[in-house]
Amino acid sequence: MFQLRHVQFKDILHIENFSIPGQRVCCLFGESGSGKSTLLKMLNGMLTQDSGEVLYKNQEISSYDPVDLRKEVVMLGQDAVMFEGTVRDNLLIGRKFSGKEETSDQKLGELLNALRLGKQLEDEADKLSGGEKQRVAFGRVLLMDAEVYLLDEPTSALDVETETLVMDLFTNQLRERDKTAVFVTHSKEVAEKYADEIFYMNDILVSEGT
Numbered sequence: 001m002f003q004l005r006h007v008q009f010k011d012i013l014h015i016e017n018f019s020i021p022g023q024r025v026c027c028l029f030g031e032s033g034s035g036k037s038t039l040l041k042m043l044n045g046m047l048t049q050d051s052g053e054v055l056y057k058n059q060e061i062s063s064y065d066p067v068d069l070r071k072e073v074v075m076l077g078q079d080a081v082m083f084e085g086t087v088r089d090n091l092l093i094g095r096k097f098s099g100k101e102e103t104s105d106q107k108l109g110e111l112l113n114a115l116r117l118g119k120q121l122e123d124e125a126d127k128l129s130g131g132e133k134q135r136v137a138f139g140r141v142l143l144m145d146a147e148v149y150l151l152d153e154p155t156s157a158l159d160v161e162t163e164t165l166v167m168d169l170f171t172n173q174l175r176e177r178d179k180t181a182v183f184v185t186h187s188k189e190v191a192e193k194y195a196d197e198i199f200y201m202n203d204i205l206v207s208e209g210t
């Protein structure tokens with residue numbers, strides 16, 4: 001799905017050859033500051049390499065229209081951004097961006113239940129706790145029905161029980177729909193439990209002097 005060749009980005013990333021397969025749940029694992037977020041951002045064109053090639057579906061990422069690309073390759077960042085409005089607005093905003101039809105309140109309610117969010121669709125999103133916002137953000141990207149999901153520590157504000165619930169729901173839906181995910185976590189347990197493949201930054205990066 002993604003191929004990186006001879007990629008250099010500042011003095012942060014130097015990757016000779018690295019491929020990420022499609023229709024798999026992949027995990028990027030490595031120490032803090034090793035460049036995991038930077039690498040994720042290159043996969044949806046938020047950052048562009050200084051040299052080398054970053055290919056998505058065999059085509060250089062920078063040649064895609066950025067808006068079209070981000071409908072297909074969705075990023076869920078470390079901070080769950082909420083927009084002004086209700087929980088419903090915040091769940092639906094990704095679908096609107098993707099040009100997809102609205103989802104019924106019944107389906108949205110089911111999604112809230114599945115995410116164990118004891119909130120109403122009419123509730124103001126900015127009053128939610130950090131962990132609740134993170135689950136709304138999860139719901140939002142799930143509803144986008146994207147091709148690829150890039151998740152940067154998506155459960156950092158959740159307790160272990162809620163993290164398990166959300167990751168179960170997410171990875172099950174992705175596998176049912178044959179989607180691709182690349183997620184970053186600091187938890188070895190989460191990496192081993194949910195990833196089909198774990199990529200270690202130490203193995204991906206060319207170390208200095210080699």
Ligand SMILES: Nc1ncnc2c1ncn2[C@@H]1O[C@H](COP(=O)(O)OP(=O)(O)OP(=O)(O)O)[C@@H](O)[C@H]1O
Binds near residue numbers: 012030031033037038
């Ligand atoms: N746009 C940028 N320009 C310059 N330096 C940057 C830029 N973005 C990140 N960095 C630096 O690059 C290094 C890698 O950052 P990055 O956020 O990718 O690491 P990470 O592996 O995701 O870390 P963490 O696990 O702590 O989130 C850090 O030293 C960071 O300060």
